[in-house]
Amino acid sequence: MGRTELYNGALLTPPLSDEHLPATDAPSSARADAVYLERKMGDTELSYFLPSRQSGVNDMYLHLGFNAPEHLVSRARVRAAWALLRLRHPLLAAAAQMHDYDDVRFVYRVPVDADDVLQSADANLEYRTQAKDELIDAYLNGPRTLSNDRLSYLVVSRPEVDALLTPPRTPSPSGEGQLRLALDDVAGLPHSQFDLLICAMHFIGDGMALHTFANDFFGLLGSSKTDAELDEMLRTEWSERWQNKDNDSSILPAAMEDNIPIKWSKLHAAAASIDFQMSQQKLVGGQAFPRRKHAERRTVVPTLSFPEDRTKAMLTRCKAHGVSISAALFAVCNAAWARLAVDGGHELPTLMYSALNLRPYFTVRRPAPWDSYWFLSIGYFNVILPTFVPADRARAEATFWHRARQAKEQSARAARHPLLPVLPARATAPSAALLGLSLLGNLDGMYKHAAFPAVRLHTLTTGSRQRHGAMLLFGYTFVGKLWVSLGYDENGFAEGVVDRFWTEALKVIDEFLG
Template sequence: MLPTPPDTPGVQRSLSDNELSYFLPSRADGVNDMYVHHNLRAAPDALSLQRVRYAWALGLHRHPLLACAVELRAYDDAVFAHTPAGTLAAALETGDQRLTFFEAGDGPGDLVNAYLNGVRTLSAKMPAQLIIRRGTARGTDLSGAWAAADADSDGLDNAEVMLCTTHYVGDGMALHSFMNEFYALVGGPLNIDELQALLQTEVDAAARAGSAALPPSLEDRIPLSRWQRAAGEVAQRRADAQLLGGQVLPGVRGAASHTVVPTRVYSRERTAKALATCKAHGVTIAHAVFALCAVAWGKYASSSRTEPTMIYSALNLRPLMHPVPARTSASFFHLAVGYFNVVLPSLRPPGLSPAEVVWLHAGQTKRQTVAAVKSPLAGATFRATASARAARSRHWARVDDEAANPGLGLGLRIKDRPLPAPAGATQRDDEEAKPPPPPAGKALMGVSMLGNLDGVYKHDTFPRTRLYSLTTGSRQRPGGLLLFAYTFAGKLFLSLGYDRNGFKPGVIEAFWDDVLRLAEEVILAE
């Protein structure tokens, strides 16, 4: 925790390597800015402006990183700066600055498309935004069909809710946990006066305590000895050296990025069938999705290519975290992910059917995933990887700033002065002039294993709202390709976010068709 300057009513803490590796690349156009979008039906007053204001202000008060600004002092020196709301009016004002509220017909036709491809919504001073639209047309339903209970006679209104945050303040599980908490407030039993009283009580209690704190970084929650850190660096270098994988799809350079998110949703009945089929083969749907991608991807390698397919994925590191110290924010909204890679053969073993190859690869994915999760060096390896990623981010931040502002040395200006290099470094000769090289293997595609989100969303706690579809993702860099697989409201969702202009026409579309066809033939077969 950095000391707070005298007479400053706020708190600050430095960004960790992991957080900095996300913050620096995001500055230009919001690369990795996240979102979760829900279609739902709600009681007419559940999403009233006043209820939303109280619930949103309460969420920002409980999870202060969402209301922080980032101050960049040098490429190795950035801090979260936060001024807690000391009164009810101040808490509501903080929320209002980060709230967009539409009625039916207002705003962009497609909220997700506008967020992914329009002018950046978020910034270093505004890391979160809640977007509500009431009265959304039923045509936005992704489930493909309405249940009888969702008829007009149910007395509920259509709506869209979208939470947008930068990636350096949190991760996917933080997004979903926050929205579960939000719906429990707006869709739960508290009336408007009780919501106001709850916000007043929590703001007053914090003000009486006379101090405020931000949630510590993941690195601070996984303390390591010098020996453990050294072991992690060795393990990380060894793992990178052993990575294989060279399949990349034909790309297009120079075109402006445009992200699309085709999503396939399966009925509750078909989802139950898929879950049972995967369980019978000793794997989860998440394991099977990696296998589907590897088998479909193999079609796009030439016959002479023998490199395996490498797919990256996020690793939830919350189980490794130590409890927060006293007088520190216990907020769950912080960044707590690392990364690992799944490497699967590209060539089909002779004599095996596509279905047999899928189940073989699903088993291999399970073994690699379990090894990554249960590795005794998981925390140490994460620290080493985060350090290397931060070094590369600092290097490219300086390169990008110089390109954007030629002749200004390090380029980026803060308060009319050039941003300095890391302490002890010079412009021409600093410790990161040659950043750590990336791993030798190439993982063009990512698969995010969100699992069963009905374990996060406690639907029974917000009976005045009925969530029926969910999409999630992020603003992507050119050539980005990220698949999300999860179950929600009892339905299986396969959602592919990719840069439509980053690949030759038809390539990703054909790959996606192959993935869906294999899913039908293997895990959804009747």
């Protein structure tokens, strides 16, 4: 997901000679008079598409572990919810067609009826019996799940050995009326353990799209509507969108560049030039994990969550020092790396990068029902911090919080200048990025748990298929807990160094965040 992946994710390879309009899941009866809509990818989408072709670099996933009554996770019900969302968000059901390096197009086959949408959803839905770790490992390190013909995919897994059955939650006094209908429907029914894996190409969306989608999906799955009522919703929405409608490619979500409310022509050239220079120089940073060459990439994702009471104490402590948990995690990585003293010499600073959500800066809004949130809208910014840390305990703590405030200020500066962040450039100094941080914030603000009370979400892990030697730290709060995970290619770094960094990072969290 980081800048180096955008530009150096994979060697460019020539387009396949046999690429064609896919739509392989279309009913044969619809082939003769099928209608296709298409648009060219924008520059940002291309920067993710091109490296993805070789081995699926940046293919995203979102895993959610949950407990629910079995009837809410039947294939018929999941397929109906999945079909509804694929109808509302056409890029999920589109294909990618490459004509040239600068001419790659989204191609969307207009569904002929609601049954067509259901069939397409069913062809991109799979039920398994894998546990969470096996599910994620297969996606990250096994054969590629997605392709130019399949830009999204849904996996529902029920492990062969269920977790202990748990009763439905008791409604809280404040939400009793809101929960009663769904709870009445499932009263007395045992809950089973399920895992959901949402798979999507990065060039059709980003983390904001993934999490918004997951909330909508569980909102449908855990609603009081019957399976028949969900099917009827699908038929109604298909009719509203496609019956007696003129087919227009503008129905497809626009590229990020087309959503920016300024004349793009001159700015585009300037931004592309600056972004290219930044990708080459990566500003100043002299710290990098020692690497090793290995024929095979293997991504692992060690993950740790902190109890709710401890998470609350951490958030309170961060607030007292004037920073968010996200800013503090930059300081955590900075301090952990400095304590490792890898290769010695800490006179050069540490550079880390992170994603910037550009959606708040858009003023181009599409009318319903064509206002899909599935589109790519992120930029990147850098945080640069000194590498040394004082030996004295009191000074080390003061330095930690000072670095967190520096990270906060640099992040805020990038947010104030989302198109052209003004960042210091010192071409005479060596440059390297230590790692990327994906800081998702409080996800409980995105997941409306009370809207699907019969479903209890308890675990969330996210990431993407990575390039060789990649590393990305995730930090977020979910179900009241702070979660940190480190996705990296364990074959791409000198033996033991990443393990030591991860151990040191957890020690820093214990020491300064509490």
